[in-house]
Amino acid sequence: xxxxxxxxxxxxxxxxxxxxxxxxxxFGFTYLDDGDTFDGEGDSALMTLExxxxxxxxxxxxxxxxxxxxxxxxxxxxSDDSCEFLMSKLLYLCMSELTGMTFEWGILTGVRPVKQVHxxxxxxxxxxxxxxxxxxKYLVTENKCSIAYQTAAVxxxxxxxxxxxxxxxxxxxxxxxFCPTRCSYCSFISQSAQGAAVxxxxxxxxxxxxxxxxxxxxITASLGLKPDTVYFGGGTPTTLSAEQxxxxxxxVAESFDMSLVTEYTIxxxxxxxxxxxxxxxxxxxxxxxxxxxxxxxxxxVLQAIGRSHTAEQFFESFELARKAGFNSINxxxxxxxPTDTPESFRATMDGLxxxxxxxxxxxxxxxxxxxxxxSSDEKQAFMKxxxxxxxxxxxxxxxxxxxxxxxxxxxxxxxxxxENIGWVKPSHESLYNIYIMEEVQTIIAVGAAASTKLVxxxxxIERIFNFKYPVDYNMRFETVLKRKAEIKNFFTKK
Numbered sequence: 001x002x003x004x005x006x007x008x009x010x011x012x013x014x015x016x017x018x019x020x021x022x023x024x025x026x027f028g029f030t031y032l033d034d035g036d037t038f039d040g041e042g043d044s045a046l047m048t049l050e051x052x053x054x055x056x057x058x059x060x061x062x063x064x065x066x067x068x069x070x071x072x073x074x075x076x077x078x079s080d081d082s083c084e085f086l087m088s089k090l091l092y093l094c095m096s097e098l099t100g101m102t103f104e105w106g107i108l109t110g111v112r113p114v115k116q117v118h119x120x121x122x123x124x125x126x127x128x129x130x131x132x133x134x135x136x137k138y139l140v141t142e143n144k145c146s147i148a149y150q151t152a153a154v155x156x157x158x159x160x161x162x163x164x165x166x167x168x169x170x171x172x173x174x175x176x177x178f179c180p181t182r183c184s185y186c187s188f189i190s191q192s193a194q195g196a197a198v199x200x201x202x203x204x205x206x207x208x209x210x211x212x213x214x215x216x217x218x219i220t221a222s223l224g225l226k227p228d229t230v231y232f233g234g235g236t237p238t239t240l241s242a243e244q245x246x247x248x249x250x251x252v253a254e255s256f257d258m259s260l261v262t263e264y265t266i267x268x269x270x271x272x273x274x275x276x277x278x279x280x281x282x283x284x285x286x287x288x289x290x291x292x293x294x295x296x297x298x299x300x301v302l303q304a305i306g307r308s309h310t311a312e313q314f315f316e317s318f319e320l321a322r323k324a325g326f327n328s329i330n331x332x333x334x335x336x337x338p339t340d341t342p343e344s345f346r347a348t349m350d351g352l353x354x355x356x357x358x359x360x361x362x363x364x365x366x367x368x369x370x371x372x373x374x375s376s377d378e379k380q381a382f383m384k385x386x387x388x389x390x391x392x393x394x395x396x397x398x399x400x401x402x403x404x405x406x407x408x409x410x411x412x413x414x415x416x417x418x419e420n421i422g423w424v425k426p427s428h429e430s431l432y433n434i435y436i437m438e439e440v441q442t443i444i445a446v447g448a449a450a451s452t453k454l455v456x457x458x459x460x461i462e463r464i465f466n467f468k469y470p471v472d473y474n475m476r477f478e479t480v481l482k483r484k485a486e487i488k489n490f491f492t493k494k
Contacts, residue, residue, distance in 0.1 A: 001025055001043045001064075006032040008049040010084040016109040017088045018045070020417050021095045045094070047087050051078050058083060060090040062098060069094040092139065103417045104388075105410075106139025112437060113144075113419070114408050117152040118159075147395065147421065151405040154424075155434050162440060167457055169228040169260060170220065171432050174209070174248065175447030176237035177470055178202065180270055180308060205448070205470050206244055208477045210251040212446045212484065217255035219487050220444065226257050227444075229432040230286075232266040238273040242281040249285035258286070263431050269293040269332070272309035274317035279324035289430065292317050293332035296340060297348040304339045318355060328428050329357045335394065335418070336365035336387030345390040353401050358428040360403060362394045364418040366411040388416045398423045407433045444487065448473035454490050462490050 001022060003014060009031060018027060032038065038046050043064050050057040059072035071090040075082060092107045105113065116138070120130045130149055134140040140148075162169075178198070220226070230252060237245065245266075252258075264287045268274045271292060282290070294314040296302060302310065321329055331352055335345060352360055364387055403423040407430070410419045422433055435441035436453075439461060443453045452464040464483050467473045473480060 001045070002028045002030060004030045004032060004038055004044060004046045006036070006038075006046065006048040007034070007051075008047065008083065008087070010047065010049075010080075010087055013084050013088045013109070014045075014047060014091055017092050017107055018095070020092070020103050020109070021099055021101055045091060047091065049083055049087065051083075054078060056083050056086075058087050058090060060087060060094050062091070062094040064095070064098045067098050069097045089139070102139075104141040104144045105417060105419070106141070108134075108138040108140055109410075111410050112408075112439070113148050113410065114151050114155070115438060117148050118155075118438070121152060121156070143392075147405055148408065151408050151421070154404050154406045154429065155438065158429060158431065158434055159438065159440060162435065165228070167442075167455070168225060170225050170442040170444050171229040171231065171435055172216075172227040172252070172256070173432075173443055173445035173450060174213070174230070174232045174237075174252070175234065175445060175450040175466075176232060176240060176248075177235040177448045178239040179234065179236045180239055180273055201470055201474065202240070202244070204474050206240075206248060208474055208480075209248060209447050211477075212480060213248070213251050214255045215481055215484055216444060216446055216487075219484060221257065223488060223491050225442070226260045228260045229263045229435070230261060230265070231432045232287075234267060234269070236268070236270045236273055237266050238268040238270070238278050242275070242277040245278060246281040246285055249282065249287070253286060261286075263289060265289040265291065265330075265430065265432060267291045267293075268317070268321070270307070270309060271314040271317040274320060276320055276324065279320055279326070283324050283326065287326075289328040289330070290321055290326050291330040291332065292321055293330075294348070294352075295332060295334050296337055296344070297351045298340060298344040301337050301340045301344065305337055315355075318357070327358070330359040330361060330422075330430070331355075331357045332361045332363060333394075334363045334365055335390035336416070340390075342386050342389045342393070346393050349390075349394050349397055353397060359406075359422060359424040359430065360394075360398060361420065361422045362391065362398075363420045364391060364414050364416070366414045387418055391416075391418050394423075395421075402426075406430075407437045409437050452484075452487065454487065456490060 001018065003018065005011070011029060015027060045060065045062045048059045054076065056075045056078040057072070058075060059070070061068065061070040071093050073086060073090065075086055089107050096102050108116065116134070117130055120133050125133065127149060131145045134145045134148070266282050266287045268290055271294065274292060292314065294311060295305070295307065297311040297314070299310050318329065333348055333352065402425060404426060405421050406424045407422040408419055422430065436443050439453070440455065442455045445452045448466060448470045449468045450466040454462045456462060464486055466480055466483070467476055
């Protein structure tokens with residue numbers, strides 16, 4: 001498919017729209033000069049912009065499958081942002097007409113759809129006004145309008161309370177980029193903990209991580225910043241031993257002023273890494289919230305995605321967490337996994353609801369470039385999965401059983417253009433998840449692949465990245481510490 005631009009170079013958003021309809025196809029890009037013409041051969045889309053006399057003429061002509069669709073409109077807003085948006089909307093309408101396909105999120109292709117709802121609410125729009133704006137501007141369905149609005153409504157009092165801190169708090173993220181094995185759908189920066197080389201790598205990684213924690217604490221204290229949430233992610237933090245986890249947690253507690261911390265999460269994502277000893281160690285060192293993630297309760301699906309545990313092991317791990325005293329447990333599942341069916345997904349969903357964790361996060365499979373599933377045959381097969389049926393069932397059942405949607409985000413190449421939603425029992429919302437998704441609070445991250453996101457007093461966002469892989473993190477650790485010093489520079493510059 002060739003994408004041709006005349007009078008513009010609006011590649012980013014128009015390509016995102018085309019990927020909704022043709023997710024596994026590569027696109028070519030051509031930019032025409034004023035005098036150039038295009039003959040319309042082959043599958044292609046011609047997107048033209050002409051500005052004159054404070055008016056923009058926008059037209060899109062798509063040739064696809066031997067058929068043609070053409071749309072055009074005029075706009076008094078001639079800014080690039082407005083013209084790119086309107087061109088993307090016309091492209092969506094053309095492709096929808098030619099393919100018969102529509103998508104529940106319409107042309108809302110961004111990562112954080114709830115942000116749009118918050119903006120509309122801040123303008124004074126009520127529920128019906130928000131729904132109307134989402135339907136008419138972005139072509140969002142009633143179903144997705146509802147879930148986005150519910151999520152924003154749950155978040156609003158939490159975000160209002162955050163404003164009272166005056167920007168003096170932050171979330172601390174600690175990266176443990178190791179897993180027992182690599183799942184077939186995963187593209188996170190993580191290493192299998194199997195093998196002598198990695199086992200030798202881990203002690204030095206922990207030594208450096210603790211040094212980075214101490215350095216970071218000194219910097220934040222000098223700026224008058226205190227953590228209010230702590231989140232250990234990965235990878236799978238519980239790949240480490242109880243002693244190793246306790247050491248890192250003690251370093252956090254000894255280095256930072258923890259007086260404002262109300263939420264402390266550790267991902268014990270893989271049930272095969274959970275032991276009573278590890279749970280006791282993290283509970284004793286301040287963890288208040290834990291995530292134990294089955295992804296599915298179907299053993300054949302677990303085998304298909306490379307998870308080296310069973311559903312039975314998940315139930316055993318969940319029970320161990322309860323016995324260890326955890327009263328805020330999250331479980332993750334994924335809709336659209338290989339070999340999963342709507343029936344077996346329903347069984348997973350119903351089984352988790354009977355277990356009654358405080359939160360259930362429903363992810364939709366995202367086919368990422370670095371994942372093992374990203375071969376051409378498998379990708380084509382799973383792009384046609386019944387994931388939307390699975391997500392609809394989860395939405396219906398979780399709503400019926402007292403769970404509320406409290407955070408949402410989307411990723412590129414998600415099956416059926418769906419979303420990830422965190423569902424929660426009231427009063428168990430993860431503050432860290434809300435803050436990071438809505439980009440309203442500074443998140444300071446330590447460890448390999450850690451990405452620090454600074455929300456500055458002027459509202460701008462700056463990012464500082466650590467090296468992705470543990471071996472690079474260890475080898476170039478002095479550079480890691482130098483980059484951390486940039487935090488102070490960003491906050492103090494005029």
